[in-house]
Amino acid sequence: MSERRCPTCGALVAADAEWCGQCFTPLQRVAEPDAPGAAAAVGERPAASSAEALGGAIRIEDGKPSWTCPACETRNPIEASVCTTCGTPFGRLLEEPESLPDVDPQTAAVWSMALPGLGHWKLGRRGDAIARFAMFGWSFGALLVLLVSRFGKGGLGATMPLFLLFLGASVAIYVLSAVDAYRIAGGEQPLVGSRALLWTSAGLIVLSVLIATFVTLPAARQ
Numbered sequence: 719m720s721e722r723r724c725p726t727c728g729a730l731v732a733a734d735a736e737w738c739g740q741c742f743t744p745l746q747r748v749a750e751p752d753a754p755g756a757a758a759a760v761g762e763r764p765a766a767s768s769a770e771a772l773g774g775a776i777r778i779e780d781g782k783p784s785w786t787c788p789a790c791e792t793r794n795p796i797e798a799s800v801c802t803t804c805g806t807p808f809g810r811l812l813e814e815p816e817s818l819p820d821v822d823p824q825t826a827a828v829w830s831m832a833l834p835g836l837g838h839w840k841l842g843r844r845g846d847a848i849a850r851f852a853m854f855g856w857s858f859g860a861l862l863v864l865l866v867s868r869f870g871k872g873g874l875g876a877t878m879p880l881f882l883l884f885l886g887a888s889v890a891i892y893v894l895s896a897v898d899a900y901r902i903a904g905g906e907q908p909l910v911g912s913r914a915l916l917w918t919s920a921g922l923i924v925l926s927v928l929i930a931t932f933v934t935l936p937a938a939r940q
Contacts, residue, residue: 726778741783741796742776775811785811789845791913804916826903830896837899846912850895853919857887860926879929887922 722731724738724745731738735745775786776796784793787801788810800807819842830837835850861884868874874881898908910918 727781727783741778789912790916791911803913821903823900823903826899827896830899831892834891834895837895838902841899841902843902846898846908846915849912849915849919850891853915853922854888854891854895857884857891857922860884861888876934879933880926883922883926883929 722733722735723729724731724741724743726743727738727741729738729740731745737744775788777784777786777793783796785796785798785808786793787804787806789806790801790804792801792803794802794808798808819840821837821840826837826841828837829840833851834854835847837847838844838850839847861881864874864877864881864884868877894910898910901908
């Protein structure tokens with residue numbers, strides 16, 4: 719078989735390859751010699767742009783290919799077999815997209831208003847739904863614990879900063895979940911993606927620990 723190179727990254731590929739093994743650029747097969755109307759020599763298809771390769775998941779920047787995790791949207795080097803942030807395997811990019819349920823935007827928003835994340839669940843976005851279930855359950859549950867623990871003790875006292883933090887987080891998750899469910903059902907991108915939700919939940923945990931350590935506990939000991 720004659721030598722053939724990928725027009726995008728220059729890697730060696732087989733003459734009958736449909737994809738480059740390094741950067742996954744689509745390639746045109748070499749025509750069979752006896753195929754009717756086949757040209758004597760067939761060149762490669764023009765290099766696919768970064769937005770065309772696997773729906774834009776594969777990109778080449780400064781000559782270095784990388785892929786976008788379909789779960790958390792992290793950019794990973796092409797050599798990585800799993801996402802460096804969430805561990806999603808690279809093979810997820812090659813899976814056929816699932817047909818998502820057709821839900822009216824207003825209906826999806828109403829489901830999320832009943833319980834944050836339920837609208838995403840109805841839309842087939844199970845990972846986002848579980849993340850919102852967990853975040854809302856934790857923030858709203860902590861809010862209720864603070865209220866019950868301070869009941870009959872003359873107000874929130876030193877727990878006021880934590881109360882405001884969890885109250886703000888609960889309201890934000892509630893509103894954004896309904897808005898995002900409405901946007902997704904209407905074919906638009908959500909305001910808060912999976913990656914942003916992941917970092918927000920981590921930041922919320924760190925902030926609550928810092929407030930409890932340096933504000934609430936010292937004030938309670940006085």
